[in-house]
Amino acid sequence: MSRWQPDSRRRLQEAAVELYAEHGFSETTVAAVAERAGLTERTFFRYFADKREVLFGGEDALRAALVDAVAEAPRGAGPAELADAGVGAVVRALEPRRAELRRREPIVARHPELRERELTKLASWTAALREALEARAVPPRTAAVVASARVALLAVSARRWLADDGEDLAATVAADLAALRAST
Amino acid sequence: MSRWQPDSRRRLQEAAVELYAEHGFSETTVAAVAERAGLTERTFFRYFADKREVLFGGEDALRAALVDAVAEAPRGAGPAELADAGVGAVVRALEPRRAELRRREPIVARHPELRERELTKLASWTAALREALEARAVPPRTAAVVASARVALLAVSARRWLADDGEDLAATVAADLAALRAST
């Protein structure tokens, strides 16, 4: 039998979501989150770099999925198709998490500091996509522009996907891409 | 004769740029910035909401210029032309500030917290452009997608514009837009 309960990380995440949702982000102290998880403040900071990071869990895995998908896209694919492969992987990974993301979304939306962190995650996806494109021999300028445009579009689509009750994310992305093309 | 020297705000900004550049952002305390400006820490926080904000001065004015340019664009302009008008205004306002921005850029680049704040400024431009487009009767989905794409492109172009020594910003934006179109 172990000295401590397992799953500390998950317990901290759940405690944080509950408390941030209930009392607001800035009104919740890290000590309170740790206490609800049955741990101390010090241990919180061993799992998460700061008070915000606890809300942003699987982003690294998604970035890895994105990079892998680009690396494994068929030979002969152009920049746009390579980027689509990467974004598509993220979309498929996000699709089943709609409910979970909807619990987090109002918390993040209400606190500028949390939106700021979310933007950082998006930026890291942009950088990852750009590098993955360059690794597939897309010239740097093209890689930068395409990566930036696709991730920005994904963000817009994901926001609507969470806000509305309609289509799945893949369809939303496709529709938004069509709207963008139609407007130029 | 006044009781205090004027220009407190500017003095704080200059002190911050100097100290952040010299010793790094996290190694510099707000008290040190205030002291170099001949003020106290408390006064620093009367001018700037937090330690990062002191590096991001004219963003509100640029956002206003963007919104005005969209509002005053000729009747009959489509979504893309309206967005171009707004982005063009920002570009013209940025163009003469290249040297100043280059002093700030390495500081921001070295500190993730500062990049995070920069992303927030970009996001506020995106939101402003989207609203300005909607005010010109662009449908919401189109406004969101176009605004996001254009500001993302501007960010990519601006980064290269600062990094390289070549063209002016307007030309960089035009070239990047062409690269994006060519790749789809």
Added chain:
DNA sequence: GGCGTCGATGTCAGTGACTGTCATGACCGT
């Protein structure tokens, strides 16, 4: 010229995020 108000700043005390360092005690292999 005196007087009251105002506005920018200082002073002080407090909270809470985050960090470095060392101690603890269950687990694991030998």
Added chain:
DNA sequence: ACGGTCATGACAGTCACTGACATCGACGCC
């Protein structure tokens, strides 16, 4: 048994940020 490892606790310290109140030149008004 025993020594090492690893997750956690305990504790002290720094610093970003905030609220409340004091200060005192400037400025207008009588």
